[in-house]
Amino acid sequence: LGGSISRAIQQMSNATIIDEKALNDCLNEITRALLQSDVQFKLVRDMQTNIKKIVNLDDLAAGHNKRRIIQQAIFNELCKILDPGKPSFTPKKGKTSVVMFVGLQGSGKTTTCTKYAYYHQKKGWKPALVCADTFRAGAFDQLKQNATKAKIPFYGSYTESDPVKIAEEGVERFKKENCDLIIVDTSGRHKQEAALFEEMRQVSEATKPDLIIFVMDSSIGQAAFDQAQAFKQMVAVGAVIITKMDGHAKGGGALSAVAATKSPVIFIGTGEHMDEFEVFDVKPFVSRLLGMGDWSGFMDKIHEVVPMDQQPELLQKLSEGNFTLRIMYEQFQNLLKMGPIGQVFSMLPGFSAELMPKGHEKESQAKIKRYMTMMDSMTNEELDSSNPKLMNDSRMMRIARGAGRPIRDVMEMLEEYKRLAKVWSKMKGLKIPKKGEMSSL
Ligand code: GDP
Numbered sequence: 001l002g003g004s005i006s007r008a009i010q011q012m013s014n015a016t017i018i019d020e021k022a023l024n025d026c027l028n029e030i031t032r033a034l035l036q037s038d039v040q041f042k043l044v045r046d047m048q049t050n051i052k053k054i055v056n057l058d059d060l061a062a063g064h065n066k067r068r069i070i071q072q073a074i075f076n077e078l079c080k081i082l083d084p085g086k087p088s089f090t091p092k093k094g095k096t097s098v099v100m101f102v103g104l105q106g107s108g109k110t111t112t113c114t115k116y117a118y119y120h121q122k123k124g125w126k127p128a129l130v131c132a133d134t135f136r137a138g139a140f141d142q143l144k145q146n147a148t149k150a151k152i153p154f155y156g157s158y159t160e161s162d163p164v165k166i167a168e169e170g171v172e173r174f175k176k177e178n179c180d181l182i183i184v185d186t187s188g189r190h191k192q193e194a195a196l197f198e199e200m201r202q203v204s205e206a207t208k209p210d211l212i213i214f215v216m217d218s219s220i221g222q223a224a225f226d227q228a229q230a231f232k233q234m235v236a237v238g239a240v241i242i243t244k245m246d247g248h249a250k251g252g253g254a255l256s257a258v259a260a261t262k263s264p265v266i267f268i269g270t271g272e273h274m275d276e277f278e279v280f281d282v283k284p285f286v287s288r289l290l291g292m293g294d295w296s297g298f299m300d301k302i303h304e305v306v307p308m309d310q311q312p313e314l315l316q317k318l319s320e321g322n323f324t325l326r327i328m329y330e331q332f333q334n335l336l337k338m339g340p341i342g343q344v345f346s347m348l349p350g351f352s353a354e355l356m357p358k359g360h361e362k363e364s365q366a367k368i369k370r371y372m373t374m375m376d377s378m379t380n381e382e383l384d385s386s387n388p389k390l391m392n393d394s395r396m397m398r399i400a401r402g403a404g405r406p407i408r409d410v411m412e413m414l415e416e417y418k419r420l421a422k423v424w425s426k427m428k429g430l431k432i433p434k435k436g437e438m439s440s441l
């Protein structure tokens with residue numbers, strides 16, 4: 001998807017005249033890509049209309065930041081769809097809340113209930129699980145197993161067949177035990193049958209949940225909107241959790257779920273394990289949807305803080321996997337110019353903590369300046385080499401002497417370089433626009 005979108009944008013910016021037709025072609029291409037990613041047709045069409053309103057063709061014709069304007073408009077529109085305008089009910093620690101989970105069978109309810117409980121337990125809550133699924137054989141065993149593993153109290157029955165009764169009893173019991181997060185797992189059924197919805201309604205009536213969470217499998221495709229809407233019509237869905245985001249699906253259905261339930265996505269499931277559960281964050285999600293990958297935030301920062309004329313070269317070098325001392329030097333220069341230090345690098349895992357610990361900005365800045373002084377004593381060969389063996393003792397000694405620093409400082413700087421090179425080697429193979437195309441991004 002990301003590929004086709006950037007291709008579409010690129011094609012358009014290559015067109016000599018950016019007229020309405022070129023923009024339309026581009027938008028049609030993007031529409032196709034979003035549909036393939038399971039974003040609902042109507043949402044895509046509305047987005048297309050909005051973008052046409054936002055993107056001023058005159059600006060585009062003037063040649064200013066064509067691609068950037070359009071890409072930004074798409075990004076913003078998708079983010080807007082994911083924001084229903086009001087936050088969901090948020091349980092408060094120490095105050096009793098009842099949270100009910102609904103969704104089709106296999107969507108991941110039982111797994112997600114435990115993840116949700118475990119997530120809060122780790123933060124000092126007292127959660128409890130109630131199994132109100134009497135429909136599926138083994139449902140109680142599954143919940144019991146999960147709960148036991150996480151050491152979370154649970155309630156259920158092998159003999160009672162009335163889910164409403166169990167739900168009511170379970171919630172009562174855990175209220176008495178002063179649990180602050182009582183989670184009710186419900187049955188799913190394969191189809192959206194009337195019986196399922198009636199059961200949901202009754203369980204909801206009996207337990208009076210503070211929040212009903214709709215759980216949706218990210219791979220259900222275009223069916224997402226209707227499914228989410230059907231649940232919303234029966235019970236007061238207030239939040240959404242999208243599961244199986246570790247799979248192939250990009251999760252375009254999330255946009256449908258938000259649109260249909262007018263509720264925010266609050267978490268995503270990223271695996272079968274208890275801790276494969278993340279707080280939902282709109283921007284990275286949209287980046288992923290657009291195929292921009294984990295580095296998108298980083299790329300955005302690069303666009304913000306690295307001078308435009310330096311970007312193509314830097315990104316080219318990084319995509320080739322050549323993180324030389326000279327690149328480090330140039331990036332230090334940028335860093336020092338940037339003001340609040342570490343904006344870019346703080347996005348890289350394991351980077352800022354060591355080189356620029358929070359609260360030690362002054363020291364970090366001094367250290368970077370010290371590094372740069374030593375690099376000023378390096379030869380071009382040394383700066384441009386990516387051969388770690390080049391830096392022998394005599395070279396290090398010469399650099400130390402030239403910079404008036406102890407050799408230990410030179411070694412420290414080279415260690416830092418090695419560490420950075422390792423992190424930055426992840427940029428290798430990064431798909432970036434070719435030289436010359438960058439300035440308009
Ligand atoms: P329920 O019928 O809605 O209660 O769904 P379950 O919780 O029983 O989950 C159905 C299947 O999906 C199980 O095999 C789970 O392990 C799996 N599952 C749930 N969430 C995730 C997820 O985020 N990632 C992956 N890979 N599998 C998941």
Ligand code: MG
Pocket residue numbers: 109110111133139185186
């Ligand atoms: Mg279940």
